[in-house]
Amino acid sequence: MTKPLEFWFEFASTYSYPAAMQVEAACAARGVPLVWKPFLLGPVFGAQGMTDSPFNLYPVKGAYMWRDMERICAAAALPLHKPSTFPRGSMLAARICAAHADADWIGDFVRAVYSANFAEDLDIGAADVIGPVLQALGQEAATIIDSAGTPEAKQALRALTDDAIARGIFGAPSFTVGTELFWGHDRMDMALTEAAGGD
Amino acid sequence: MTKPLEFWFEFASTYSYPAAMQVEAACAARGVPLVWKPFLLGPVFGAQGMTDSPFNLYPVKGAYMWRDMERICAAAALPLHKPSTFPRGSMLAARICAAHADADWIGDFVRAVYSANFAEDLDIGAADVIGPVLQALGQEAATIIDSAGTPEAKQALRALTDDAIARGIFGAPSFTVGTELFWGHDRMDMALTEAAGGD
Numbered sequence: 001m002t003k004p005l006e007f008w009f010e011f012a013s014t015y016s017y018p019a020a021m022q023v024e025a026a027c028a029a030r031g032v033p034l035v036w037k038p039f040l041l042g043p044v045f046g047a048q049g050m051t052d053s054p055f056n057l058y059p060v061k062g063a064y065m066w067r068d069m070e071r072i073c074a075a076a077a078l079p080l081h082k083p084s085t086f087p088r089g090s091m092l093a094a095r096i097c098a099a100h101a102d103a104d105w106i107g108d109f110v111r112a113v114y115s116a117n118f119a120e121d122l123d124i125g126a127a128d129v130i131g132p133v134l135q136a137l138g139q140e141a142a143t144i145i146d147s148a149g150t151p152e153a154k155q156a157l158r159a160l161t162d163d164a165i166a167r168g169i170f171g172a173p174s175f176t177v178g179t180e181l182f183w184g185h186d187r188m189d190m191a192l193t194e195a196a197g198g199d
Numbered sequence: 200m201t202k203p204l205e206f207w208f209e210f211a212s213t214y215s216y217p218a219a220m221q222v223e224a225a226c227a228a229r230g231v232p233l234v235w236k237p238f239l240l241g242p243v244f245g246a247q248g249m250t251d252s253p254f255n256l257y258p259v260k261g262a263y264m265w266r267d268m269e270r271i272c273a274a275a276a277l278p279l280h281k282p283s284t285f286p287r288g289s290m291l292a293a294r295i296c297a298a299h300a301d302a303d304w305i306g307d308f309v310r311a312v313y314s315a316n317f318a319e320d321l322d323i324g325a326a327d328v329i330g331p332v333l334q335a336l337g338q339e340a341a342t343i344i345d346s347a348g349t350p351e352a353k354q355a356l357r358a359l360t361d362d363a364i365a366r367g368i369f370g371a372p373s374f375t376v377g378t379e380l381f382w383g384h385d386r387m388d389m390a391l392t393e394a395a396g397g398d
Contacts, residue, residue, distance in 0.1 A: 048257050058247050060369045064382060071389065170259045183263060186385045190270065 004033040005195040006176040008164055009110070010041040011094060012087035013172040014055070014069050017118045018076050019185040020173070024107045026188065032195040036106055038097035039161040040090065041172055047165050053087050054171075072185065079119040088117055089125025091157075092148055096130070098160055099153035100144065105137045112136065203232040204394040205375040207363055208309070209240040210293060211286035212371040213254070213268050216317040217275050218384040219372070223306045225387065231394040235305055237296035238360040239289065240371055246364050252286050253370075271384065278318040287316055288324025290356075291347055295329070297359055298352035299343065304336045311335065 007023050009016040027034040045053070055062035066082060073080040093113045097106060112133045116122040122129045127145050134141040147153055164174070168181055175182040175191035182191040206222050208215040226233040244252070254261035265281055272279040292312045296305060311332045315321040321328045326344050333340040346352055363373070367380055374381040374390035381390040 048259060058369065060247060060367050064367060064369065064380060067380070068382070068386075168259050168262060170257065170263065181263060181266070183267070184385075186383075187267075 001197050002032060003177050003195050003197070004035050005191060006035045006037050008037040008039055008169055008172060008174040008176065010039060010172040011090035011113055011117060011124055012053075013041060014065060014086075014118070015072075015185040016173040017069075017080075017114045018072055018078055019188055020110050020114045021078055022076065023188065026192055027195075030192050030196045032192060034107075036097060036101060036110065037160060037164070037176075038094040038101075038157065039164045039169075039172070040094055040157065041087075043161050044165055044170060048170060056086070079115075081119055081121045083117055083121055085123065088123060091125065092127065092130055092145070093124055095148035095153045095157050096134075096144060098156035099147050099150070101156075105139060108137050109133065200396050201231055202376050202394050202396070203234050204390055205234045205236050207236040207238055207368055207371060207373040207375065209238060209371040210289035210312055210316060210323055211252075212240060213264060213285075213317070214271075214384040215372040216268075216279075216313045217271055217277055218387055219309050219313045220277055221275065222387065225391055226394075229391050229395045231391060233306075235296060235300060235309065236359060236363070236375075237293040237300075237356065238363045238368075238371070239293060239356065240286075242360050243364055243369060247369060255285070278314075280318055280320045282316055282320055284322070287322060290324065291326065291329055291344070292323055294347035294352045294356050295333075295343060297355035298346050298349070300355075304338060307336050308332065308338075 005023075005027055007019070009020050024034055041053075045051070050057060053062075055065050069080060097110065100106060113124050113130070116129055116133060117124045124130065131141040131145060134144050167176060169176075169183075171183055173183075173185055173188075175187060177191055177194040180191075180194055182188075182194070204222075204226055206218070208219050223233055240252075244250070249256060252261075254264050268279060296309065299305060312323050312329070315328055315332060316323045323329065330340040330344060333343050366375060368375075368382075370382055372382075372384055372387075374386060376390055376393040379390075379393055381387075381393070
């Protein structure tokens with residue numbers, strides 16, 4: 001029996017980039033419903049006692065990650081420009097997703113924000129970057145950016161991040177199918193197989 | 200042009216278990232020469248400021264890893280019995296490999312030690328576990344175990360671990376092909392493709 005795939009992503013997270021670019025098409029190809037689950041890694045890392053990205057805390061691992069990202073993006077024909085700031089502020093874009101989770105432009109918005117961060121090296125934390133992204137999707141940028149500052153939007157993202165921690169999520173991207181958790185872009189196929197009912 | 204695949208493994212490392220069980224057959228299937236590279240993770244983690252396995256330091260990540268290992272081993276038809284002690288002492292088996300890297304029984308020895316740790320829940324740090332493993336391979340157990348205590352064997356393993364750190368290795372299993380580094384059981388296919396010349 002097919003189950004929904006919940007895709008947990010953080011706009012600052014490197015390996016979330018190829019996953020975010022591929023997940024909607026991959027779900028469609030397998031007939032799996034997709035649920036977008038934006039969250040913030042900061043509180044998740046904080047719950048593990050970390051004060052920064054593990055890729056910054058462990059520079060040897062960070063150096064490897066960037067080389068691995070080059071190979072993965074090349075294999076997926078995705079452009080990659082190492083962001084001049086890492087990690088980038090992801091609060092604004094994540095609150096927009098949390099507040100508009102069911103909007104029909106969410107998938108396009110997610111992909112455009114990841115492209116801005118990892119292909120165009122733009123500061124996705126800034127309203128003057130996110131505004132044009134929304135406009136290009138035909139949306140009312142100012143209204144949507146304002147909505148991200150409401151108590152409801154803040155609470156929606158906080159609830160998602162709390163839920164991530166409660167489910168044992170410790171990094172991004174992650175995938176959940178029922179109570180099964182899969183961590184990493186390289187587990188996307190395994191998660192899809194689980195969601196598709198083991199086929 | 201085909202290049203050798205160097206397989207960096209640590210007998211205590213969980214994800215090294217499926218990799219170690221599969222790597223020789225996978226290399227043979229691709230016509231890739233395999234070089235066994237035993238090393239110790241303790242000094243590697245120490246160089247990153249960690250005093251224990253990250254799976255013990257970050258228990259949420261550890262819990263995920265054991266579930267992930269169950270799925271991976273089930274998919275590969277490998278038995279898995281969570282070791283009652285983790286990580287297990289790997290010094291003796293690693294020194295034996297370092298001292299006998301070119302012996303024709305190394306592949307069988309590596310696989311038998313991983314089975315003892317991860318399928319049979321035996322203390323691979325003990326000579327009375329490693330001895331019968333060697334005997335079952337038709338080797339002179341006492342002579343080989345004694346050889347692991349020589350200054351040459353200790354120095355050989357120390358040199359391998361120093362080389363791992365110098366190459367930017369930060370976890371196990373890892374694979375190197377020339378200067379390209381791949382980390383994790385899930386990167387084995389990518390490393391094999393690199394070794395096979397991109398085919």
